[in-house]
Amino acid sequence: MHKMPRCVLEEVDDIAILKFTRSEKLNAFDFDSWREFSSNVDEASNYKGLIITGEGRAFSSGDDINAMYKFEDYAESKSFFKTLFDVLQKLMHYPHPIIAAVNGLAAGGGAEILLTLDYVVSVKDAWFWFPEARIGLYPPILTSLGVYVFGIKNVKKLAINMPRLTSEEALNLGLVDMIIEDKNKLTEIAVNKVRELNRVPTVSYTSMRKVLASIVLPHLKQSLDTLAETAVEEEAKRSMELFIKSRKK
Incomplete structure (x- = not known):
């Protein structure tokens, strides 16, 4: 049986638009994603x-809990999070501007990935959440790269208290850079922002990214390696199972 694509690449004026298309799962990330x-x-x-944007009512709800719950052993978990790290590494070395066009909810990894990008445009009714602690895990990008953005105290609040942030709260925190009222103009505004940022020479982007990546990536890798171990621990498995059962009721 042919699998439907998890994301597609489109083009507008020599600018790539990567759209998450697993809308029936709120664009959650499984291995194929x-x-x-x-x-x-x-x-x-x-x-x-x-x-980078999403299809439907979500930007992305983060890593697919059902997929993580099915990890049979540490090797499978490690492979999953290594693939995740490889994507983040590519984003942090990308030689041109990267903009997030947040079309709806961004939770877990869907919110965390915004920390790796250059600029975040969000619709007004989007909301943001880091709920990983509910299932015995923790937000790996928030607790590594996020420390540089928000500071340790705010990271703890976001990861442990797990508040749902409105777009305005995310803007004040620094997770979002611009809020727009008209959803229909989201792509247009994002394209214009890419053009604006492209005034910076490519050599400046590549050099800057090289320096920033050298600082951040080792911490991000350590965080993901630890999460790979945590995801197969018995308590985390039980928490994921309870969460999955609660969603079925």
Whole structure:
């Protein structure tokens, strides 16, 4: 049986638009999602910029809990999070501007990935959440790269208290850079922002990204390696199972 794509790559004026298309699962990331994401970022390197957005009412709800619950052992978990790290590494070395066009809810990894991008445009009714602690895990990008953005105290609040942030709260925190009222103009505004950022020479982007990646990526890798271990621990498995059962009621 032919699998439907998890994400697709489109083009507007030599700018790549990567759209998550697993809308029936709120664009949650399973193994195939991360693999497709990775190959699309490779292809997008031939364009003058990259816009990442979602289909339906979600930007992305983060990693697929059902997929993580099915990890049979540490090797499978490690492989999953290595693929995730490879995508983030590619994004952090991308030679042109990367803009997020947040069309709806962004939770878990869907909110965390915004920390790796250059600029975030959000619709007004979007909301943001880091709920991983509910299932015995923790947000790996927030607790590594996020420390540089928000500071340790705010990271703890977001990861442990797990507040749902409105677009205005996300803007004040620094997770979002612009809020727009008209959803229909989301792509247009994101494209214009890429053009604006493209005034910066490519050599400046590549050099800057190289320095920032050298600082951040080791911490991000350590966080993901630890999460790979945590995801197969008995308590985390029980928490995931309870969460999955609660969603079926």
